[in-house]
Amino acid sequence: MTIRIYNTLTRQKEEFIPLEEGKVKMYVCGPTVYNYIHIGNARPAIVFDTVRRYLEFRGYDVRFISNFTDVDDKLIRAAKELGEEVPAIAERFINAYFEDVSALGCKKADAHPRVTETMDLIIEFISSLIEKGFAYESGGDVYYRTREFGEYGKLSHQSIDELKIGARIQVGEKKKDAMDFALWKAAKEGEISWESPWGKGRPGWHIECSAMAREYLGDTIDIHAGGQDLAFPHHENEIAQSEALTGKTFARYWMHNGYINIDNEKMSKSLGNFVLVHDIIKKHDPQVLRFFMLSVHYRNPINYNEELLENTKAAFERLMTSYQNLNHRLGASANLADNDTEWIEKISELKRQFIEAMDDDFNTANAVSVLFELSKLANLYLLEKNTSEKVIKMFASQFEELFNVLGLTTGGEDLLDEEVEELIEQRIRARKDRNFALSDEIRDKLKSMNIILEDTAQGTRWKRG
């Protein structure tokens, strides 16, 4: 069985074949850090973290990069309004972003490059585009010559002529054609700026992702992702920049998540109809918010309201109750029961269904239904007169494994490093005392919390899975 991904580029589900066997290069456009994120912004973070986790679960080695836009028009405006410097605002909201998304169970990327730390690469990239005839300088700005790129519009399935109708030259822009877009913007009086061959200024928005993806992942990447609103113009422009430079395909699979809406309108800062993650996780378990997002397929819209979240909470608690009941029963279970294999087969069948759902363009909605089936089956099993330790453990570890793939935990808070070390010490002592039952129990406990032990000649090493 293979994974199939809906590719915006071809508008169909395609079999996923990475460029290099067993490896996936993935780039997700990150936030502009001028405010706290709202739950709409959290959707791509959660969805693509889940895609990454699932690819890892299926055995791929995933290199995952996500950027921070830490200087642009929005940040400059925010700095003026707040009477602060751009870097101070960016720093504050980068920290807030990490806090919010880690509460939502998202792993850190392999790198989180920032525009302000990638300036040399960006300038080099723009210079090469000028050399190749794809860009030109005009009064301190640099623009991309859109018509020069024959395939412009291929991602959003629009022709240049269709696009031309909507294009305007704004006041202050010095481009030659309304279709052109800025790669570099000359600094206005008093604005934060960097030296460049075209004078002081800062990059346009689109160029950062082209430069960073190339630097961290190479000329061609496997998966490029972001919210649906990024497909045009942002991703279209990224393709134009990157492919003009390298002459190679920039990204092979383009994934876009649907919107979180409120009253059928896109949640957005500009409309003011947003709910901040920062606020909502003070009132609700962040896992419930993650579970809520994953209960819908990532390409479908979600109409958010508080009542839906409450319903999700009740549903999530039903799953957790099943899991806890299994653990409570563990002590009272015998070692073997006659019909173990039958139950084990049923559990395995559900795991197969989970994989089938996720293989089908990461259908987390169906995968979540499988979790409810697992919970129903576990509840049914617990009604049996004699339960077997083996089956109970299998149920529990199945919950743990599938929860983990979706970035959820069954075990309350994660362990701190010191707590892990302490448990490892206890396990070493147990083994010295030849108390193997205890030593195995500690290993299993750590495993359920996603901590993997490796016994080597030099002692026990551990890592988070």
Ligand SMILES: Nc1ncnc2c1ncn2[C@@H]1O[C@H](COP(=O)(O)OP(=O)(O)OP(=O)(O)O)[C@@H](O)[C@H]1O
């Ligand atoms: N309502 C939404 N639903 C789903 N994804 C969204 C929503 N709003 C923004 N996104 C996504 O959030 C990510 C971060 O985007 P960014 O920081 O640029 O937000 P933004 O565009 O400033 O937000 P806003 O739309 O509120 O102005 C992008 O991938 C974007 O597509």
Ligand SMILES: [Zn+2]
């Ligand atoms: Zn981008």
